[in-house]
Amino acid sequence: MTTGAPPPTRSTRPRRSRVRALLPLGVAVWVVLEIWLLVLIGGAAGGFTVFLLLAAAVVAGGAVIKRAGRRAFRNLNRTLKTRGAADPQAEQHDEQHTEGNGLLMLAGLLLIVPGPLSDVLGLLLLVPPVRQAVSRAAERMMERRLRTAVPGTWGDAFQQARMHQKDGKVVQGEVVQDDEPPTRRNDSGPRPPLTG
Numbered sequence: 001m002t003t004g005a006p007p008p009t010r011s012t013r014p015r016r017s018r019v020r021a022l023l024p025l026g027v028a029v030w031v032v033l034e035i036w037l038l039v040l041i042g043g044a045a046g047g048f049t050v051f052l053l054l055a056a057a058v059v060a061g062g063a064v065i066k067r068a069g070r071r072a073f074r075n076l077n078r079t080l081k082t083r084g085a086a087d088p089q090a091e092q093h094d095e096q097h098t099e100g101n102g103l104l105m106l107a108g109l110l111l112i113v114p115g116p117l118s119d120v121l122g123l124l125l126l127v128p129p130v131r132q133a134v135s136r137a138a139e140r141m142m143e144r145r146l147r148t149a150v151p152g153t154w155g156d157a158f159q160q161a162r163m164h165q166k167d168g169k170v171v172q173g174e175v176v177q178d179d180e181p182p183t184r185r186n187d188s189g190p191r192p193p194l195t196g
Contacts, residue, residue: 034115041116057119061111064126068104075101103131 042050103125110122124130 030117034117037116038114053116053119054114057111057114057122061108061113061122064108064111064122065105066108068101068108071104072101103135107131 038050041053107122107125110118110125113122125134
């Protein structure tokens with residue numbers, strides 16, 4: 001079944017980003033590097049030492065993820081309890097404590113993934129100044145990508161779905177106004193509820 005629209009030509013299709021094209025190659029290089037480093041450490045320190053290091057990293061990563069999850073759940077409960085209250089000090093306290101939960105979970109995940117390189121990156125993300133710098137850089141990159149989003153892409157959909165926040169972000173939308181006066185209904189059927 002056809003819709004009557006001609007299939008898109010090669011020039012109208014959005015170009016595949018360079019990052020998505022090189023991502024599989026980067027992951028393959030990362031895995032080979034991790035295995036090579038594990039073999040080097042195993043040759044220098046012994047297999048049992050490597051096993052202990054990997055086990056300790058898995059336990060530490062699990063503890064970090066558990067701590068970040070508890071913190072996120074506690075912040076969610078606090079936000080739901082104080083949802084109606086307009087307390088600027090509480091909002092500032094919430095912003096300070098919610099910042100970095102996702103990066104803490106990423107740090108725990110990197111610790112769980114076997115390999116010394118991912119462990120070093122996970123440990124670096126546990127340092128608060130490094131975590132804040134990564135968070136700011138990711139936010140700037142995301143804002144830049146959203147500003148240049150082409151209509152019809154995921155970035156455009158995300159930009160249009162953002163909600164109005166206290167920091168000035170506004171939902172893009174369309175106001176639909178019916179110019180015709182409402183007609184009187186003669187039937188005595190159920191009427192729509194009043195909203196306020």
